[in-house]
Amino acid sequence: MELYLARLRNGLQSFYNMRIFRALSVILLAFTTPALWGQTQTLDYYRNTGKIYVVIAVIVVSFLGIVLFLINLDRRIRKMEKDLNQK
Amino acid sequence: MKLEWWKYLSIVILLYTLLFGMLVPLGPGIVEVSPSRATTGAQRSFDVWGYNTRFKDFDAINVVLKLDDEHCLPAADYSVESDYHLKATFDVPSMPEGMKKSEFATMIIYPAGSGTAILPSAVSLQDGEGGQVSTHWVPEDDFTFERITGLHFPYRNILMESIRNTYFHVALWFAMMFILGASMVYSIRYLRSGNLDWDLKASAYAQVGIVIGVMGIATGMIWAANTWGKAWSWDIKQTMAAVALLIYLAYFVLRTSVEDQEKRARTSAAYNIFAFATLIPLLYVVPRLVDSLHPGSGGNPAMGGEDLDNTMRLVFYPAIIGWTLLGAWVSQLVFRFLKVQHYARSKNLTEQY
Structure with a gap:
């Protein structure tokens, strides 16, 4: 069990060390809460982009919601098919 | 036969929503006016920053400060720095009688692009020493604004896109x-x-x-x-x-x-x-x-x-x-x-x- 946990920790660590992941998390954080930035920086960001990324994020979330539900439905159907084949 | 077409209709409609909703541009708006406070009774100039504005396209632009329907003030002079930046100078008279000593004024710019750019509560005006200016507040009917021309979504302060x-x-x-x-x-x-x-x-x-x-x-x-x-x-x-x-x-x-x-x-x-x-x-x-x-x-x-x-x-x-x-x-x-x-x-x- 301890070995497993250590491996898991190592895996997460190496995953976090990947540059792409770090860059992604920074971008995600920036897009979702620009209020975390300084006041002037936030204003400049909004002035240049007009908050269009808020709309992009909302569309992505709506799309993901449907997709996740369909994946879940797919899983339920597959489980039922497996049950039917076993009997 | 069972009805199936409405399922595909939903995709068509949502595609239309996505395209139309994302491609139609916003009307013009004002992001910021600085300084955001001024005292009356003297000449005051303001820097105005626009969004989706095309100040350079127009020969004559109405820049107006508005207290209410009866009390508006056209700019004495203005200069266009860029499509998004405009400097306006007002000879601000004392606050009209019967009004509070300090009041927020709305900034109105027409034409600013495809219509009018408006920023509510743009400037906080405070009664100051004065009487050196000879201008008067005029009713809003003296100006004609067209809110939005053409196919545009309204620009709303804070909301923006x-x-x-x-x-x-x-x-x-x-x-x-x-x-x-x-x-x-x-x-x-x-x-x-x-x-x-x-x-x-x-x-x-x-x-x-x-x-x-x-x-x-x-x-x-x-x-x-x-x-x-x-x-x-x-x-x-x-x-x-x-x-x-x-x-x-x-x-x-x-x-x-x-x-x-x-x-x-x-x-x-x-x-x-x-x-x-x-x-x-x-x-x-x-x-x-x-x-x-x-x-x-x-x-x-x-x-x-x-x-x-x-x-x-x-x-x-x-x-x-x-x-x-x-x-x-x-x-x-x-x-x-x-x-x-x-x-x-x-x-x-x-x-x-």
């Missing part, structure tokens, strides 16, 4: 109401007929309704983080929406906790009707009674005025239909799955619950 979320976040909530309403209708039908199909349908529609509701809350949080400053501020509308979703989650807890089929169908149908009956006051009555950041609360209308003009209606109403049809399509898929599952279980082809 995120006004397009109306076609996603708001339309999703409307679709959820229709889907959950359909679920309630199926519950009533079950109670009247005793046909288990209606019960499965009610369950399928409620599942999809909940998913849409969670999407509505998630998209609302993103929007709130960028306009209210916080993703979750325990606003009455947010809180009541969460309560409404929890009530519906209890519907599924109820369904899984009752073993007997008939009993489960009957109790959950009754609960579903109750859940929909609480949804309306939670989402549409309670938030209107108290102060809230959300539009449609504390007395201000949600749907109307500048927040939803006729160009936006061209996208908003189809968006509601599109999301509702898509939700109904997915609900039908869930229902067909539940029906097959029910049949398999009743014939002992798969394990029981």
